[in-house]
């Protein structure tokens with residue numbers, strides 16, 4: 001089987017300011033690691049070069065006024081919020097990122113590859129129809145989902161495992177029953193949303209599943225949530241494709257968050273997602289990069305772990321250098337798992353009227 | 362004088378290029394010293410030796426012990442403790458007892474040593490080399506760091522190849538160096554390199570004969586867009602030239618990618634010595650009858666058709682219709698392949714070129730050039746080549762470290778981008794001149810790639826990293842123009 005890696009050298013160009021956490025350097029070390037691992041000429045991995053998304057395809061998610069504002073501000077420089085400014089050339093960078101997600105989806109749908117990882121910048125999951133936020137401008141994931149729907153894909157499961165709640169994506173699909181949005185995120189934390197009580201509206205009621213986790217949460221809890229919430233929901237929902245907002249900021253070395261996932265944990269979770277996709281949707285799975293700011297720590301190992309799992313490679317050596325272990329001991333909180341289980345139970349209760357796997361009759 | 366020597370499958374060709382070209386052919390069974398003895402003039406000597414190296418690779422298997430330090434990442438069998446990270450920091454050290462134990466448990470003929478990211482810090486490979494030297498001579502130990510490129514899988518394959526070839530390269534160096542201590546090896550990319558450079562990376566020599574023919578044919582004909590057709594004893598090789606240069610491709614060894622680049626060649630398994638036995642056969646049993654060989658060949662068939670090669674009277678054993686069929690089959694195969702290249706001119710090379718190239722060209726409907734010295738185009742190519750060299754440099758201001766082709770140096774202060782590029786250009790020029798390059802050949806230095814970024818800490822640019830690749834490209838030395 002072959003995994004697609006969607007990447008463009010221009011993904012290294014976008015920068016709000018040299019000191020910003022979401023900066024060019026984020027992917028530099030990952031690219032070094034990939035080059036050294038021989039990823040770009042690996043038998044099981046195909047490098048795919050994307051094109052910018054069209055204005056029409058991003059209009060399927062965002063308001064025309066907002067897009068005009070983005071495009072205009074990209075000529076002079078502009079401002080959205082304290083974390084999110086508009087550097088010159090942002091418009092081109094944001095369209096190329098959305099185009100990467102679209103290209104990844106097409107590659108999977110057309111059978112070019114079994115699954116794909118769109119390693120794009122800037123990220124997208126905080127962007128809403130009328131505004132950007134939290135380093136995000138265009139919601140790459142949502143643009144991709146709309147594109148999939150336009151190509152006739154009926155049901156899509158989104159798993160957003162970025163450390164921050166994917167509030168933009170949740171809002172866009174909040175009233176729809178053809179997109180099941182699930183999210184694991186640190187809580188309480190930026191952007192403040194993502195409680196177990198947000199379960200969708202109208203036709204979409206029951207089609208949003210938030211799994212908030214406390215700081216210090218580690219591998220064991222993520223795998224627990226995958227096996228006891230995401231897996232059962234997915235099997236019952238029977239999506240045609242699994243779309244993962246793959247934020248890498250849950251890693252224990254991430255400077256912006258307080259979670260404790262390891263590179264091995266990431267790859268193990270992705271392996272389960274791949275297995276699940278094979279069971280229920282012919283292996284159709286697309287991962288899109290969101291956050292991840294541990295530029296000098298875990299990023300090269302987590303990105304590699306995700307790609308290796310998609311390509312079905314041996315994961316036994318996916319790990320951090322042994323010197324990182326002390327760091328992990330400090331960040332990881334074994335008692336966090338109790339909170340994770342409590343929240344999961346509350347979520348199951350909230351969703352029980354809608355899903356047989358959680359007790360509906 | 363510029364002197365070129367190409368050690369082929371059966372003969373060694375020597376060409377001495379001055380105001381005119383003088384060439385000799387010496388059978389290999391008399392050994393390389395015999396060929397060297399025929400060189401009476403003084404001058405720069407280049408040696409293409411891909412045939413002896415090919416023999417190593419097709420001969421008795423050499424057991425290569427591979428010592429790997431892959432560290433975190435994609436899995437490798439037989440991994441040992443020790444890891445260099447992407448920044449070039451030794452984040453896990455080797456366990457000398459573990460390495461010693463591994464060497465004892467895995468006896469072999471040669472050792473290949475590779476750690477991930479060794480091109481950014483070779484320390485683990487150096488420590489393991491010291492341990493390997495307790496059991497193996499240096500001539501049988503190859504390291505991956507001098508390969509200088511990121512791509513661990515390809516580096517491992519290339520280092521394994523180098524481990525198999527290094528001793529032969531050392532012996533060749535000693536043998537040739539006895540009479541000509543300042544000779545150069547001719548590389549697969551068409552450039553020359555000092556024996557010291559080749560010793561650290563023998564894979565540079567791969568398939569150098571094809572590069573030699575391509576360069577020689579271009580030098581003699583000055584045809585920039587053409588297909589060089591080199592008619593040898595066992596094969597006929599096609600090398601298309603674009604803008605005077607052949608296309609390069611990655612060498613595959615045992616099904617794995619290497620870091621060696623070789624000239625793209627299409628090889629047709631028929632040549633002047635192909636046996637005639639119920640038709641033309643794709644193998645060689647020895648010389649043609651016309652040269653005292655045991656069995657009739659394509660060369661004898663040409664004699665039956667009226668050519669006068671060697672002693673034509675010996676070729677009469679071949680029947681007229683058998684000869685015509687064989688030549689016809691040969692011309693068909695080659696003219697078809699030549700037409701497929703899409704070029705419209707053939708430049709001939711090899712001993713039989715004057716006889717066969719016009720007929721191939723007529724059948725293919727193409728124009729052709731056969732130079733008077735086309736018989737030794739390969740040796741001419743070696744003679745007129747020039748020193749080429751690539752420098753891969755990484756500068757890291759935070760670590761105060763520069764790594765040049767896999768060797769670490771201190772870095773006191775890091776200038777701006779232009780000064781880094783200037784430094785690399787000066788360094789590659791200095792190295793080439795020290796190796797004996799002709800000064801006018803190192804005036805132009807290509808910047809192959811430049812990448813730099815800042816390391817940010819606490820919101821501020823704290824450090825800077827830059828990767829620079831510069832090279833003196835292969836080609837014809839100004840001395841010959």
Ligand SMILES: [Zn+2]
Nearest residue numbers: 162163164291
């Ligand atoms: Zn995030």
